Amino acid sequence: MQLVLSEDQELLAKTALDFAREHAPVSRVRELRDRDDATGFSRALWKQMAELGWVGILIPEAYGGAGMGLADLAVVLEALGRNLAPEPFLSTVLLGAQAVALGGSEAQRRAWLPGVAAGQKLLTLAWQELGSRYDLCRIATWAEQDSAGWRFTGEKIQVPDAHLADAIVVAARTGGSGSDAAGITLFLVPADAPGLAVTRQKRIDSRNAGLVRLDGVRVPREALLGELGGGAELLARVVDRATAGLCAEMLGAASQVFDDTLQYLKTRVQFGVPIGSFQALKHRAARLFMEIELARSAVMAAVRAADAADAEFPALVSLAKARCSDAFVLAANEGVQMFGGVGMTDEYDLGFYMKRARVAEMSFGDAAWHRDRWARLHGY
Amino acid sequence: MPDPESFRQDLRRWLEANAPKSLVGAPGTELDGTWGGRKASYPDPDRKRWLDVCAERGFTAPEWPKAYGGGGLAREEAKALRQELARAKLPPPLIGFGLTMIGPVLLQFGSEEQKREHLTRICRGEIRWCQGYSEPGAGSDLAGLQTRAVLEGDHYRINGQKIWTSYADLADWMFLLVRTDPNAKKQEGITFILMDMETPGVSVKPIKLISGSSPFCETFISDARVPARNVVGRVNGGWTVAKALLAHERTMIADAFGAAQGTGKRRSLSDWAREYVDCEDGRLADAALRQRTAQVEMDARAFLLTTQRARDAAKAGHAPGPESSIFKVYGTELNQRRMELLVSIAGPQALGWEGAGFDDRELDLTRQWLRSRGNSIEGGTSEVQLNIIAKRVLGLPD
Numbered sequence: 001m002q003l004v005l006s007e008d009q010e011l012l013a014k015t016a017l018d019f020a021r022e023h024a025p026v027s028r029v030r031e032l033r034d035r036d037d038a039t040g041f042s043r044a045l046w047k048q049m050a051e052l053g054w055v056g057i058l059i060p061e062a063y064g065g066a067g068m069g070l071a072d073l074a075v076v077l078e079a080l081g082r083n084l085a086p087e088p089f090l091s092t093v094l095l096g097a098q099a100v101a102l103g104g105s106e107a108q109r110r111a112w113l114p115g116v117a118a119g120q121k122l123l124t125l126a127w128q129e130l131g132s133r134y135d136l137c138r139i140a141t142w143a144e145q146d147s148a149g150w151r152f153t154g155e156k157i158q159v160p161d162a163h164l165a166d167a168i169v170v171a172a173r174t175g176g177s178g179s180d181a182a183g184i185t186l187f188l189v190p191a192d193a194p195g196l197a198v199t200r201q202k203r204i205d206s207r208n209a210g211l212v213r214l215d216g217v218r219v220p221r222e223a224l225l226g227e228l229g230g231g232a233e234l235l236a237r238v239v240d241r242a243t244a245g246l247c248a249e250m251l252g253a254a255s256q257v258f259d260d261t262l263q264y265l266k267t268r269v270q271f272g273v274p275i276g277s278f279q280a281l282k283h284r285a286a287r288l289f290m291e292i293e294l295a296r297s298a299v300m301a302a303v304r305a306a307d308a309a310d311a312e313f314p315a316l317v318s319l320a321k322a323r324c325s326d327a328f329v330l331a332a333n334e335g336v337q338m339f340g341g342v343g344m345t346d347e348y349d350l351g352f353y354m355k356r357a358r359v360a361e362m363s364f365g366d367a368a369w370h371r372d373r374w375a376r377l378h379g380y
Numbered sequence: 381m382p383d384p385e386s387f388r389q390d391l392r393r394w395l396e397a398n399a400p401k402s403l404v405g406a407p408g409t410e411l412d413g414t415w416g417g418r419k420a421s422y423p424d425p426d427r428k429r430w431l432d433v434c435a436e437r438g439f440t441a442p443e444w445p446k447a448y449g450g451g452g453l454a455r456e457e458a459k460a461l462r463q464e465l466a467r468a469k470l471p472p473p474l475i476g477f478g479l480t481m482i483g484p485v486l487l488q489f490g491s492e493e494q495k496r497e498h499l500t501r502i503c504r505g506e507i508r509w510c511q512g513y514s515e516p517g518a519g520s521d522l523a524g525l526q527t528r529a530v531l532e533g534d535h536y537r538i539n540g541q542k543i544w545t546s547y548a549d550l551a552d553w554m555f556l557l558v559r560t561d562p563n564a565k566k567q568e569g570i571t572f573i574l575m576d577m578e579t580p581g582v583s584v585k586p587i588k589l590i591s592g593s594s595p596f597c598e599t600f601i602s603d604a605r606v607p608a609r610n611v612v613g614r615v616n617g618g619w620t621v622a623k624a625l626l627a628h629e630r631t632m633i634a635d636a637f638g639a640a641q642g643t644g645k646r647r648s649l650s651d652w653a654r655e656y657v658d659c660e661d662g663r664l665a666d667a668a669l670r671q672r673t674a675q676v677e678m679d680a681r682a683f684l685l686t687t688q689r690a691r692d693a694a695k696a697g698h699a700p701g702p703e704s705s706i707f708k709v710y711g712t713e714l715n716q717r718r719m720e721l722l723v724s725i726a727g728p729q730a731l732g733w734e735g736a737g738f739d740d741r742e743l744d745l746t747r748q749w750l751r752s753r754g755n756s757i758e759g760g761t762s763e764v765q766l767n768i769i770a771k772r773v774l775g776l777p778d
Contacts, residue, residue: 002692002696003685003688003689003692003693004689004692004693004695004696004698262774262775262776265776266775266776266777273777274777276770276776276777277776277777277778279767281776282766282767282770282771282774282776283763283766283767283770285770285774285776286766286767286769286770286773286774287766289706289769289773289774290706290709290710290769293686293706294679294682294683294685294686294706294710295682296686296689297682297685297686297688297689298681298682298685300685300689301685318678319678319681319682322678323678323682368671371671371674371675371678372667372670372671372674374674374677374678375650375663375664375670375671375673375674376663378650378674378677379650379662380650380653380654380659380662380663380664380670380673
């Protein structure tokens with residue numbers, strides 16, 4: 001495993017950074033929020049990103065994608081993360097399409113992946129429930145089989161881009177109880193399934209999220225995704241890969257907020273000198289820099305381990321997520337403190353980073369949760 | 381350069397024929413490696429034999445020019461040599477500050493005469509070196525040093541005191557910084573000079589630390605006469621040489637801490653924890669301790685990955701990135717956190733100084749913990765390192 005960008009990845013990173021600067025400045029996030037945009041991101045940009053090949057990076061060539069790796073997608077996500085781009089990479093590319101690609105039948109892949117790669121279809125994954133916190137297996141939503149197919153009872157929370165998804169991958173219980181891994185099954189539920197109700201949720205980061213109510217929803221037999229009762233493993237695989245991708249986004253955002261803060265330290269004058277000349281702030285900036293550098297190493301290792309199907313991948317994902325959670329939250333908090341009063345105002349962009357930092361931190365497990373998982377994976 | 385594979389085959393044959401079998405698996409660390417020098421004793425004659433055969437081939441300093449006793453090997457060949465030594469489980473034939481600190485500086489700044497005189501003797505393990513930098517009044521503010529050197533004909537008369545001189549009591553020569561112009565701006569009146577420790581007027585006193593005995597010494601210099609030709613670089617231009625050497629020193633320290641994270645030789649924190657604290661269902665029962673353990677183990681892994689990233693970038697031909705500036709401060713503080721945690725884990729068994737009721741490993745842990753508190757001071761305090769990162773990497777104003 002080489003912890004260095006390939007020439008192709010350098011080029012991809014540059015293209016993505018230029019694109020983000022030109023088409024997706026952070027001011028866009030404010031505009032979408034202020035007008036309470038019905039889509040929450042830009043369909044036109046999403047189409048362009050698909051044409052650039054980014055949406056289909058992970059999708060095999062046979063299904064219209066580029067068949068590339070997570071290490072390639074990571075440089076795009078990092079660049080877009082710098083400007084908090086809200087386009088549906090997490091919901092569609094990392095969660096929904098990965099669940100279909102890794103666990104779906106040939107028919108399911110043919111039905112969904114080419115449309116995703118083309119930027120036409122959106123998918124998502126509904127895993128979290130009220131009270132489940134970060135335990136992927138703590139699922140109470142039930143799927144019961146009858147002669148016609150499956151019938152669901154339950155509710156999922158904070159499902160990304162739920163109100164726009166053409167289909168939702170739902171993690172439900174077909175057996176077992178509580179936090180049992182056995183008895184979890186994934187289903188591919190079309191958005192137009194009778195009875196499916198999505199209510200948009202407003203979170204601090206203004207990104208799309210929704211409550212998904214499944215009471216009485218019926219789907220045919222073919223909606224089963226992967227193995228009956230054996231979905232926990234698939235769910236964990238998909239979520240680990242998505243977490244690594246989310247880490248790349250977090251790394252980009254943390255780097256940007258740090259760059260902005262440094263710029264401010266160099267230009268803001270108090271007591272007749274730039275405040276960046278004060279040692280109290282220099283040392284904090286230097287320590288923050290170290291945290292971000294270590295986060296970068298962990299992310300690079302995690303995405304490369306994913307592509308190499310390295311057995312250490314889950315541990316490295318936990319390493320990356322713990323580091324990125326801490327580094328991003330710290331970068332945002334330090335940024336606000338160092339900007340001073342204006343950092344608290346809605347007019348400055350810092351608040352957007354701070355809010356995104358908390359949402360990203362609590363997606364798929366915060367730092368403490370991932371440290372505990374690391375311990376578990378290492379036998380203590 | 382010969383074909384790499386045949387070069388490697390030749391190395392293997394040479395090692396097979398020349399390496400003493402008794403040294404296979406023998407350690408080569410700071411404590412038990414071969415330092416050489418006039419005062420060296422060789423209880424195991426094979427150590428001396430190994431040093432001599434390697435010196436003969438230039439293998440004690442593989443990348444130095446042959447003219448100065450080195451091996452004249454290309455970087456890849458030297459790497460192959462290190463790999464073959466590791467593969468054969470052989471200790472390095474020679475270690476010390478001659479090879480890691482003063483040698484590289486002489487190659488860069490030394491006169492032809494100095495290179496011929498000193499590098500050759502370093503390669504043969506004849507002279508052991510020590511570093512005369514810090515003074516009682518010049519620690520972090522190294523450039524404030526006061527040891528005076530006054531030119532008298534073709535000699536300098538030196539008066540002053542050096543402190544934290546590692547292994548001064550065992551060294552034959554010292555490279556030191558002296559003030560040659562007390563009226564210049566402090567960085568501009570400093571000269572880098574080489575001094576034989578047997579020069580009359582030089583005396584050494586070991587320093588005992590909170591952790592017990594240590595390699596550190598105080599060196600007192602009273603009217604020592606040192607030939608003017610021993611000046612390295614320009615008179616009053618010693619600060620440039622000094623900084624180049626500090627870079628070598630910090631790389632060495634960072635390598636040492638980086639390498640320590642990666643070896644499987646150390647017992648893992650979780651192994652210690654399982655021995656000293658309760659487990660439930662195979663997990664550490666104390667969730668707070670489990671978090672702290674995972675935190676340090678994960679930080680160590682992220683640090684190791686960062687050192688790997690720097691190496692991979694260098695291999696790919698990139699200039700050293702900003703990440704390498706963090707190694708000294710992060711590596712040393714990480715080691716301190718690790719030792720603090722081990723003390724918490726061992727609990728009352730970490731409190732022994734010597735004697736009954738504590739096993740060797742526990743006593744060693746206690747001493748290592750106490751010693752580790754110096755890691756963030758020696759070789760540039762964390763605070764000075766953070767200033768350097770803020771200025772050089774982040775571009776923050778003075």
